[in-house]
Amino acid sequence: MQLFYDAALNESTENYRLSREESKHLIKVLRKKTGDFVQVTNGNGLLATAVIAVADENKASLQITAKEQLPQRKSSFELYLAPTKMTDRLEWMLEKATELGFEKYQPILCARSERKELKTERLEKTVISAMKQSGQAHLPKVEEIQKIQQAIANCSAEQKYICYCGEASKVDLFTSLENGKSAAVFIGPEGDFTPEEVAFALDHGFQVASLGTNRLRTETAGLVAVMTFNLKQLP
């Protein structure tokens, strides 16, 4: 069923007016009629079922008929990843990670980062679109870029990992992750973390993790981390 997103949707919302763009898509492109059902979410677990009351190509409106609050996942996953030089690679990764399900993307600025700034609006749109497409009601947070030291110091996940290609005593991420505990995984830029960054993470309760034997691109590593966490949550 077609799913719309509006952060302002709440427990007491009874009607919902679609934007011009949404109206056009629903009525003109998808050819939905008065009486057809759609869904709206606030991205925070609230999922409303609604009937099309006015099927207008420019200003359609919906009447909400039912609402349910979907629970959050038992354990959350936070991805800390240095933005790739090419942002389309980062967008792909976020689209896929959202389809699979994760809670937060924190861009990090590292000593060897080639991309030092990041516009998050476009990434926000990618994540919203992937949430809608995959029929979910929880929107992953996309944070503003932060220096790695700050991100390490503020990280409060129960399990904290830094992925590193250099020499270090490492655990295998899949083997090490425990079901039912939140986790954060740090993925470095194309030139990897520096030994000092890894040492700083170790001082803050992190483990150095490996994602396998192959040399993975940054965005592939990010997606592997999300998938690995999710597979570990299976009952």
Next chain:
Amino acid sequence: MQLFYDAALNESTENYRLSREESKHLIKVLRKKTGDFVQVTNGNGLLATAVIAVADENKASLQITAKEQLPQRKSSFELYLAPTKMTDRLEWMLEKATELGFEKYQPILCARSERKELKTERLEKTVISAMKQSGQAHLPKVEEIQKIQQAIANCSAEQKYICYCGEASKVDLFTSLENGKSAAVFIGPEGDFTPEEVAFALDHGFQVASLGTNRLRTETAGLVAVMTFNLKQLP
């Protein structure tokens, strides 16, 4: 180390002449000099180490100093997937699947396929590039498109799965896969397999599999299948 690909490389090759394009990349872009080391693979497990003998921007040549034959994986993974409408999504998936490691991509033509033809040359290039980038010596095979019934009938993997979003008795792919056995996973087009296609697969020893609760795009499902198989191969 820079890795080159040449299907013609064999046990007796002693010298290797780079193409004009490869020469330019190695000598002009990467600024490698006479005496620097690189690697060459035939994509079939043979990995040669070579020293740059002639550092010419147009026709560089290498002298091979050592060769080793890397073993194949204990169990192979074959992905049968209906090409996506947008080929960039398929290319992206093949790049990532190659980085992670898999053995064969068989495009399938299904009743609801929107894309009925597929040029494999570009996909071949994507796969070669990803193999080199990720430092591997085994090149996944990219086959020509085949009707799903033919692909099902010819599939000889030890574990055979068809992923389906419709109603069916399903196994969870991760739980069901056994370590040490080859596997094939079929992923349908945007509109999914038809019940008749699923029934045909069941008649040929397939199991219907689920990749989780979220609605995944075709190319995301393909990558999840590869990743799931690989995680199951961990000791």
